[in-house]
Amino acid sequence: MEPNSHMEAAAATAHGRGILGSHRVQKGLGCAILAIGIAAGLISVSLTVYSYMPCPFDDEWSLIDGIARGNGPSNWAWLFGQHNEHRLVIPRLFVWFDVVAFRGRNVSLFVEIWLALVLHWAAICYVLERFTDFPNSLKWSLQGLFGFCIFHPNQSENLTWAFQIGFVLAFAVATMAILGVAFFRRFPRRHLLTFGVALAPVFAGWNLVGGLLVGPTVLCVAIAKRLPYRFILAVAATFLVSATLYFWRFRSPDPAHPPQAALANPKGILIYVLTYFGASWTRLLPHKERATALLSILYLAAIVVRAIGKRQRLFDFEQFCIAECIFLLSIACATAVGRLQFGVGQAFASRYQTPAMLYWGAMASLAVISVWRHRPGHLTAALGALLIVMLLSTLTFSRLWSVNSARVKVLQEACEVIIHRAYTPQASKTLHAIPTRIKPDTEFLRQLRAESNRKPI
Numbered sequence: 001m002e003p004n005s006h007m008e009a010a011a012a013t014a015h016g017r018g019i020l021g022s023h024r025v026q027k028g029l030g031c032a033i034l035a036i037g038i039a040a041g042l043i044s045v046s047l048t049v050y051s052y053m054p055c056p057f058d059d060e061w062s063l064i065d066g067i068a069r070g071n072g073p074s075n076w077a078w079l080f081g082q083h084n085e086h087r088l089v090i091p092r093l094f095v096w097f098d099v100v101a102f103r104g105r106n107v108s109l110f111v112e113i114w115l116a117l118v119l120h121w122a123a124i125c126y127v128l129e130r131f132t133d134f135p136n137s138l139k140w141s142l143q144g145l146f147g148f149c150i151f152h153p154n155q156s157e158n159l160t161w162a163f164q165i166g167f168v169l170a171f172a173v174a175t176m177a178i179l180g181v182a183f184f185r186r187f188p189r190r191h192l193l194t195f196g197v198a199l200a201p202v203f204a205g206w207n208l209v210g211g212l213l214v215g216p217t218v219l220c221v222a223i224a225k226r227l228p229y230r231f232i233l234a235v236a237a238t239f240l241v242s243a244t245l246y247f248w249r250f251r252s253p254d255p256a257h258p259p260q261a262a263l264a265n266p267k268g269i270l271i272y273v274l275t276y277f278g279a280s281w282t283r284l285l286p287h288k289e290r291a292t293a294l295l296s297i298l299y300l301a302a303i304v305v306r307a308i309g310k311r312q313r314l315f316d317f318e319q320f321c322i323a324e325c326i327f328l329l330s331i332a333c334a335t336a337v338g339r340l341q342f343g344v345g346q347a348f349a350s351r352y353q354t355p356a357m358l359y360w361g362a363m364a365s366l367a368v369i370s371v372w373r374h375r376p377g378h379l380t381a382a383l384g385a386l387l388i389v390m391l392l393s394t395l396t397f398s399r400l401w402s403v404n405s406a407r408v409k410v411l412q413e414a415c416e417v418i419i420h421r422a423y424t425p426q427a428s429k430t431l432h433a434i435p436t437r438i439k440p441d442t443e444f445l446r447q448l449r450a451e452s453n454r455k456p457i
Contacts, residue, residue, distance in 0.1 A: 022380055023137070029383040030140030036390050037147025041121075043397060044153045045114065051160035051408040054105040055415035055445075058432040059083070060163035063095045064104065065437050068444035072096055084253040085338060087246060089206035091166035098162075103448040109162035116165070120172035121150045127179050131186045132317050138372055141383055142317075142365050148390055149361030153397055154280065155353035156404045164351060166207035171355055173204040174214040174327060181218045182320035184227050194231050198238040205246055210331045212246065215239035217327040221319065257341040265340065272336035273329070275347035280356045282348070283396040284389075296363050300325050303366060318369055321362040328359040418442050419449065 056064045062083065071078035073093060080087055098108045125143045132139065158164040177200030180193050187193045197218055204211025215235070222232050252258055262269060277296070278289030285292055303322060307314055314322070332355070339346050364386060371382040414430035417423075419442070428438045 025380050026137035026383060029387055030137035033387055034140045034144035037144035040148045041151035044151045044159050047153050048110055048159045051404060053412050053415050055418060055431060057161055061433045061441060063092055065434055065441050067096055067099050068441050082251060086209050087206060088166055091207060094165055104445050106162035109165050112165050113168050116169045116172045117150055120175055121147050123176045123179055127183050131183050145364055146361045149357040152357050153400050155350055156400060157351040158354050160404065160408060167351060168354060170204045170207035170211040171358060173200050174211060177214050177218050178323045179320055181221045182316050194234055198235045201239050202242045205242060210334045212243055213330045214327060217323055221323045259337045262337045262340040268340050269333060269336040272340055272344050272347050273332045275344050276332040276352055277356050277359055279348045280353060280360055284392055318366060321366045324362040325359055328355045331355055419445060
C-alpha cells in the first residue's frame, strides 16, 4: 500500500473517532440537561409541599365566599360570572370540588396544579420523541430545557398559591393546542385532534381571559401550514362563538382605567412587556433584563421574516416554538393593557414567570435547533452553553426558596389563627380576605373541618 494511502486511512479513522467522540459528548450534555430539568421539577415539588397552606388567599376568598353562600356547579350565574376580567369557570369547579371532597384544605388544587405542569411537559416530550427526527442528544436537550422552564421555582406564586390552578392550566391547554396544529399531519386520529384544538380557546378562556388568544394563534398556524379547510372552519367557528359568549354582558372591572387609557401609552406597554419577560433574568443579568428581552423579540422577528420569505423551511417543532412565542407575547401585551395602571413594576410578579419561562424555553429551542441545522459542528458548544446557563440559574434557587419561605411562614401563621384560634383583623389582612365577609367565610371553613373530624370522608 502506498504511504499516502496509509496516511489517508489514518486520517479517516481519526476523523471517525472525532465524530464518535463528539456525538458521545453531545449525548452526555443532553443527559445532563434532561437531568437538570427533572431536578428543577423535584425542587419545585418540595417547595409546594413545604409551603402548603390549608387556607384561601387573596382571590380564592371570593370563590370560597360564593360557595359559603350556597352556590355550586348548578348555579350557572355564579359559575360563569365575572371575576375582574376573567370568567373562572374551571377554577370555581376545582375549588368547589376541593370544598366538597377535602373540606377546603386546597389539597386537590395543588395536586391539579402539578398534574397540569407534568402534562404540559409530557406533551412536549411526547411530540419530540414521537414526531421529530432530531438526534437523541438534541431531543433530550430540548426535553430537559422545557422541563427546566416549566418547573422552574421562580414561578413560586403559582406553585404555592392554590388559586393559581387556573393560571397554570390555561398555558398547558394552549401549548397542547399549538402542538396539535404544528404536528397536525402526524397525528393519526385527526377528528379527535380537531375537536380538542377547537375547544382549546374555550377551556383556556374559562381559566384566564388571555387564554382566548390561543384561538387566533392556532388559526394563523393552521392557515400558514395550509391545513384542511374543515379544520380551519371548525376552529374559527368555535372560537368566534366562544369569544362572543365570553364577552356577552361583559363589564369593565375598572371603569376609571379602561383599556383605551393603556393603549394611549405604547411606550409603557413596551416597557411592561420587556419587564414581563426580562424578569426571568433579573438575578442573572441585573439591569440588563429588558435589553435581553428586546434582543430575543428581534431574533424572533428575524426568524419569522425569513420563514415568510420562504428562505428557510422550518421543522414542525420550530413552527410550534414560533407560535408559542407569539402567543406568549400576545398574552404579555394583553396583561400590560390590563395591568399598566398598577405600574411597570407589577410585571415582576412571580406568577408571570410561568408564561415567561415558557417563552424562554421556546426561544432557546429555536436557537439550538438553528445551530444544529446550519452549523452542526458547533452543536456541542451550543449545548454546553445551554447547560452552563441552566446551572447558573440553579444558583438562584436557594435565594428563591429563602424569600418564599419568609413569605409563606407569615401566611401559615395567619391561617393557623383564622382556622384554629380566633378571628383577628391582622390575620384577615395578611390573607387578603374580604373584610366584610371574613367572619362568615371563616366560620364556614371551621364547620367543614369540624365535620371531617367527626366522620371520615
